[in-house]
Amino acid sequence: MSLTLYMHPLASxxxxxxxxLYENGTPFRAHQxxxxxxxxxxxxxxxxxxxxxPLLHDATRDCLVPESSIIIEYLDQRYRGPVTLIPDDPDLAREVRLRDRFFDIYVNETMQKVVTDRLRPSGQHDHYGVAEARDRLRVAYDVLERDMEGRTWMVGDAFSMADCAASPALFYANLVIPLEDAHPRLAAYLLRLMQRPAFSRVLAEAQPYMHLVPREAAHA
Incomplete structure (x- = not known):
């Protein structure tokens, strides 16, 4: 098998x-x-x-590919399947990349600031930084709630790399600051993502490790 993904099933x-990979049924070996x-x-x-x-190794090309977005770009170029995750249209492709970065930086990384602070030793918590991260996350929610009006997926009419980024980002962020009634469009979008077979499979594989997530961060 040519492709090996170095990973952990809990890592967003x-x-x-x-x-x-699951969207397109691309053969690969997961190396945990x-x-x-x-x-x-x-x-x-x-x-x-x-x-x-994550880190992807392509044995056929003797190539190491780091970073989640770059891995998806690589798969789309070298192992494209029936689901085109980066549109051929340059304007849509740019929008997909923008949304991908938005979810990574303003949702996923911001959420991780809150969660990982719970893992710090007593007396070394960054209360100011966590409060700031929570505020940034709420602003990101507001932007996404507005932009999801009339949409099924994040960009255009089709599932894309932007939705791949949104899935874990929103799933874990929802454990920190629940979407609930304040962001109904975003909550409905997260439900659609979780019902998507590819992400549903990812969540099922992560389930045995979910007890390791410091969920008490939601009450900080």
Missing amino acids: FCHKPLIA VDLGNAQERAAFYKLWPIGRF
């Missing part, structure tokens, strides 16, 4: 390429790395010194 940024295991950690850092998931 790993969910993005997993969704892309336990960074808590010294031997596995050393092997992964030798392969990719930055040490961040």
Whole structure:
């Protein structure tokens, strides 16, 4: 099998390429790395010194591809399937890339600031930074709620890389600041994403690890 995805099933940024792979039924091998295991950690850092998931290895081309968005771009170019995740139309493609970055930076990374603060030792919490992140997340929700009016998917009429990014970002963000009644369009969109077979499969694979998510962050 040519493609190997180094990943962890709980990691939100790993969910993005997993969704892309499952959407198109692309054959690949998932290599789950336990960074808590010294031997596995050393092997992964030798392969990719930055040490961040996900990482795709294409044995056929002897090519390493890091970063979730770049992996999806690579798959779309080299292993395109029936679901075109980056439109051929340049204007739509630019919008997809913009939304992909929006979800990664303003939703996913902002959410992670809140969640990972719960993992800090006592006395080392960044209360100001967490409050700031919560405010930014609410602003991102408001922007997306407005933009989802009349839409099924994030860009155009078809599922795209933007929706791959939205799926884990909104799923985990909803555990931090619930969408509920204040953002009904966004809540309905998240439900559609969770019902999409590719993301539903990703969530099922992540389920055994979900107890590791510090959900009490939702009450901070």
